[in-house]
Amino acid sequence: MKWRSHVDIAAAIAAELCLTAEIEEILIKAVVEPDRHPEKLIRFSRERGVHAIRMRHHSPERRRIMRLVWKARLALLEGRNEDAVWCLGKALHYVQDLSVDPGLFYWKHDAREEAIGRYRTSEQPVRTGIENAISSPHFVEECLDRLKPKSQPGAALFQATLYSSSIAAAVLDERAPSASAKKRMLGSVRRHAWLVTPLAFASASGLVATSFLMGAQWLAVAAPLLGYLVLWADRPYHHLKHEARWHGLV
Numbered sequence: 001m002k003w004r005s006h007v008d009i010a011a012a013i014a015a016e017l018c019l020t021a022e023i024e025e026i027l028i029k030a031v032v033e034p035d036r037h038p039e040k041l042i043r044f045s046r047e048r049g050v051h052a053i054r055m056r057h058h059s060p061e062r063r064r065i066m067r068l069v070w071k072a073r074l075a076l077l078e079g080r081n082e083d084a085v086w087c088l089g090k091a092l093h094y095v096q097d098l099s100v101d102p103g104l105f106y107w108k109h110d111a112r113e114e115a116i117g118r119y120r121t122s123e124q125p126v127r128t129g130i131e132n133a134i135s136s137p138h139f140v141e142e143c144l145d146r147l148k149p150k151s152q153p154g155a156a157l158f159q160a161t162l163y164s165s166s167i168a169a170a171v172l173d174e175r176a177p178s179a180s181a182k183k184r185m186l187g188s189v190r191r192h193a194w195l196v197t198p199l200a201f202a203s204a205s206g207l208v209a210t211s212f213l214m215g216a217q218w219l220a221v222a223a224p225l226l227g228y229l230v231l232w233a234d235r236p237y238h239h240l241k242h243e244a245r246w247h248g249l250v
Helices: 003-016 021-036 062-077 081-098 109-117 123-131 137-146 153-172 179-213 223-232 235-246
Strands: 040-045 049-054
Touching: 003 021, 003 081, 003 109, 003 123, 003 153, 021 081, 062 081, 062 137, 062 153, 081 153, 109 153, 123 153, 137 153, 137 235, 179 223, 179 235
Parallel strands: none
Antiparallel strands: 040 049
């Protein structure tokens, strides 16, 4: 997207979330920062060895967007609001660019971005995105998974605005989770630490002991795998530990 489109969306989100003028300015600067100073990715190839390439904004790695989202959330929990909004703005830049289909070999890229720039951001997708936001890392991941490049300018702008608003609201939501949700998160973390982890260690140790008693030392090689499988099988923990971290509980 063109800068004016990025700025237009950021300003609309700031207005709906009632951000201060200072924080709004940071968000607007951050949302165009990836164009000012493109992020570099480290790659390796047999021909060139280790080298840096520019991250493509219309096909960025979603895990890198999520990394920026986590940086924003953790900064917010620590009271570093300016850092939080800066990281959030950079993440939203990629969300918005992902909404634009640049065409085969980028041959329609400029024309489509120019067409989008002729539209103004409406309040409806901003409000809808914020109203339906859930303060959860899994909600943000779901938003990123639903992003699809759009060839129609209006559809691209609508999607970019909707999901940018949802993600911004999810990250900046400082409300504490409900008592039942908090109990569920902390209960899962404690159960994993006090029950599942010792069980994994005991299972691996038991397999090592059995391998020597039976004279089948090859079984000992499988001990770490067995321990890992016990830890991996605790699926509720792996889901809820991210929720707990998101809310600053662990």
